[in-house]
Amino acid sequence: MGTEREGRARGGRLARRLRQAPRLALLVILALIFLAPVYWAVSTSLKPESDTVAMPPQWIPAHPTLENYRAVLNMPDANIWRWTFNSLFTATAYTVSYVGLSLFTAYPLARMHFKGRDAWFWFILFSMMIPGVMLLVPQYMMMIRFNWIDTYNALIWPGVPAVFGIFMLRQFFVTIPRDLEDAARIDGANSLQILRHVILPLSQPALVTLAVFSFMGSWNNYVWPLFVAHGNMLTLPVGITMFSSRYITAYGKLMAGTVIASLPVLVAFVFAQRFFVEGLTLTGLKE
Amino acid sequence: MNRSGSTRHEGGRRRGILAPFSEGSPLLPYLYLLPHAVLFTVFILYPIGFGIYVSVHRWDILASHQPFAGLEFYKRLFDPSTLQFQFFWRTMLNTALFVGLSVPLLVFGALSMAMLVNRPIFGRGFFRAVFFMPNILAVSVVGLLWRWILDNQAGLVNVILSDAGLPKVDFITQQPWAWVSILVSTLWWTIGFNMVIYLAALQGIPSNYYEAADLEGASGWAKFRYITWPMLSPTTLFVVVTTVLASFQLFGQPYVITGGGPSRTTESVLMYITEEAFTNYQFSSASAMATLFGLIMLLFTIFQFRTMARDIGTGGK
Numbered sequence: 152m153g154t155e156r157e158g159r160a161r162g163g164r165l166a167r168r169l170r171q172a173p174r175l176a177l178l179v180i181l182a183l184i185f186l187a188p189v190y191w192a193v194s195t196s197l198k199p200e201s202d203t204v205a206m207p208p209q210w211i212p213a214h215p216t217l218e219n220y221r222a223v224l225n226m227p228d229a230n231i232w233r234w235t236f237n238s239l240f241t242a243t244a245y246t247v248s249y250v251g252l253s254l255f256t257a258y259p260l261a262r263m264h265f266k267g268r269d270a271w272f273w274f275i276l277f278s279m280m281i282p283g284v285m286l287l288v289p290q291y292m293m294m295i296r297f298n299w300i301d302t303y304n305a306l307i308w309p310g311v312p313a314v315f316g317i318f319m320l321r322q323f324f325v326t327i328p329r330d331l332e333d334a335a336r337i338d339g340a341n342s343l344q345i346l347r348h349v350i351l352p353l354s355q356p357a358l359v360t361l362a363v364f365s366f367m368g369s370w371n372n373y374v375w376p377l378f379v380a381h382g383n384m385l386t387l388p389v390g391i392t393m394f395s396s397r398y399i400t401a402y403g404k405l406m407a408g409t410v411i412a413s414l415p416v417l418v419a420f421v422f423a424q425r426f427f428v429e430g431l432t433l434t435g436l437k438e
Numbered sequence: 439m440n441r442s443g444s445t446r447h448e449g450g451r452r453r454g455i456l457a458p459f460s461e462g463s464p465l466l467p468y469l470y471l472l473p474h475a476v477l478f479t480v481f482i483l484y485p486i487g488f489g490i491y492v493s494v495h496r497w498d499i500l501a502s503h504q505p506f507a508g509l510e511f512y513k514r515l516f517d518p519s520t521l522q523f524q525f526f527w528r529t530m531l532n533t534a535l536f537v538g539l540s541v542p543l544l545v546f547g548a549l550s551m552a553m554l555v556n557r558p559i560f561g562r563g564f565f566r567a568v569f570f571m572p573n574i575l576a577v578s579v580v581g582l583l584w585r586w587i588l589d590n591q592a593g594l595v596n597v598i599l600s601d602a603g604l605p606k607v608d609f610i611t612q613q614p615w616a617w618v619s620i621l622v623s624t625l626w627w628t629i630g631f632n633m634v635i636y637l638a639a640l641q642g643i644p645s646n647y648y649e650a651a652d653l654e655g656a657s658g659w660a661k662f663r664y665i666t667w668p669m670l671s672p673t674t675l676f677v678v679v680t681t682v683l684a685s686f687q688l689f690g691q692p693y694v695i696t697g698g699g700p701s702r703t704t705e706s707v708l709m710y711i712t713e714e715a716f717t718n719y720q721f722s723s724a725s726a727m728a729t730l731f732g733l734i735m736l737l738f739t740i741f742q743f744r745t746m747a748r749d750i751g752t753g754g755k
Contacts (some may be wrong), residue, residue: 165623168560170647171559171560174554174559175559175560175561175672177554178554178555178559178561178565180563181551181554181569182564182568182569185568185569185571185572185626186568187570188572188584188587188626189572189583189584191583191586191587191594192583194585203592204591204592204600206595207597207598207601208594208598223443224543229534247528251472252473252477253474254472255470255473255474256470256471256473259466259467259471260471260685262706263467263470264464265464265467265468266736268467271471273480275474276743277743278478278482278483279743280739280740280743281482281732282683282686282687282731282732282735282739283687283733284488284687284708284711284728284731284735285485285728285729285731285732286482286485286486286489287711287712287715287728288489288492288715288721288724288725288728289484289485289486289488289489289492289725290481290485291715291716292488292492292499292721293481293484293485293488293501305699308477308481309481310478310481311477311481311576312474312477312482313480313482314478333504341461342461342466342470351493367574370576371574371575371576371577372681373577373578373689373690374689374708374712375575375692378712378716379674386579388576388577388579389578391579391582392578392581392582400592401587402586402592404584405582405586406582406583408582409578409579409582410580411582412576412579413575413576413579416575416576417574417575420567420574421572
């Protein structure tokens with residue numbers, strides 16, 4: 152309670168603040184460098200085309216307008232609404248199938264004893280070593296043979312059996328204490344009920360992390376949709392580079408396109424920002 | 439769990455196609471694995487074999503018969519008189535150059551940033567979020583953003599340069615600036631990911647190590663050199679290997695920013711393989727390149743795999 156101690160504590164805090172000042176200044180400069188490109192894109196998208204190249208540069212749009220957005224959303228030969236739907240549908244369908252399949256596959260690999268379990272786990276794990284480039288050409292040729300070029304099937308299915316999700320969930324499931332499962336089993340629960348009532352509630356952070364990362368991975372996927380989808384079947388991030396050739400120097404419209412294509416992931420990030428950064432450590436990637 | 443009693447009875451009554459699902463059935467685990475095994479076979483195992491098969495045949499998408507070609511398409515990659523040799527190895531060198539330049543920056547830059555935001559400081563969570571944020575953007579968005587900022591004429595950087603009375607720089611169309619553009623956009627895009635992995639590892643170093651060092655009067659550098667750096671070595675190995683692999687797969691940044699130019703100097707090997715396959719329809723040639731490139735990458739993946747295997751050996755986490 153002594154004022155002397157309080158005074159010393161305050162003085163200590165002040166001294167600490169002062170010692171932190173150089174580090175804080177460095178962080179502020181870095182943060183400005185990281186934010187500037189995003190700010191500049193948004194600012195450019197809100198200017199009339201003639202102002203985008205104005206000298207000196209207008210940090211704040213002098214004549215703010217939504218004209219670029221209107222133009223981009225109403226382009227006759229580039230259906231940005233359809234591309235947005237394609238991206239949303241593909242990313243959602245992919246996430247549900249990928250997380251679901253990973254869940255059902257990781258469960259026996261982590262919680263059951265059967266012949267060949269470890270051999271199979273190692274075998275599918277080995278496939279993670281296969282560089283994606285070796286799959287690209289043959290998978291594309293399969294899409295031709297399946298008649299899947301320019302379909303949602305091509306955008307969704309080839310990535311679903313990826314093994315990373317199984318690996319991550321399996322690593323999480325093995326840490327769940329066996330007593331909980333035994334107690335449920337004594338109560339007469341079958342394996343599906345144990346999955347539903349014991350494993351699932353305890354694995355929520357891992358499942359949500361996996362879902363978030365697979366949604367973003369699918370939304371941002373570039374190489375694969377670039378080659379298997381065209382025209383109306385394009386995904387949004389690929390689509391916006393398609394009209395870059397038409398608007399080669401119309402940067403106001405190009406930036407409006409990039410803002411639209413980033414909005415869903417940016418909104419998700421702002422709301423679940425802690426989760427993104429901390430969730431990464433849950434992926435088992437940390438070491 | 440309260441309804442489990444009744445379900446047991448139902449489970450007992452069900453027979454027929456659901457029998458393998460009954461508890462204690464030796465087939466049960468395999469049924470869980472089956473759906474993935476089917477998709478895994480179709481979309482991963484089969485394409486690997488198919489890719490190698492295509493690479494040793496002369497594949498013509500329109501022909502009904504695909505004649506055996508042996509190692510012809512692989513030999514071309516080692517015969518300096520062929521176009522494939524020239525382009526494959528040139529783009530391979532381009533890619534290796536990018537790996538060599540980007541990996542040290544992405545590893546040491548990320549470690550420095552992680553240490554900056556590791557200890558408590560005002561706005562720490564905000565800074566972490568800002569540095570990670572570009573990671574969530576699509577590569578096409580990143581590419582268009584930087585192509586605009588580094589535009590030869592009206593780009594923000596050139597406008598600022600000419601405002602300061604300095605000459606403009608052709609970031610997009612002249613070397614070495616084209617590489618600078620690709621490097622800067624890559625750093626901005628991905629460094630936050632490595633930073634977060636390093637942050638998690640820094641948090642795992644017991645604080646009493648540092649307290650003991652403080653008692654000994656160790657300097658900040660000594661603490662880094664003898665505590666932080668050695669404690670982080672498994673993380674560094676992981677970060678280096680994953681970054682090397684990611685950088686080898688360079689595609690979107692040059693594809694969007696430079697188009698592989700000027701005169702193909704920023705064309706990556708992945709860009710060339712896709713061009714050979716999807717523009718020239720030389721599937722056999724492209725498959726041979728992909729297989730060779732894949733084997734080279736495999737050398738690095740084995741390292742990654744060993745670190746993962748150690749993780750599994752200890753039962754995860």
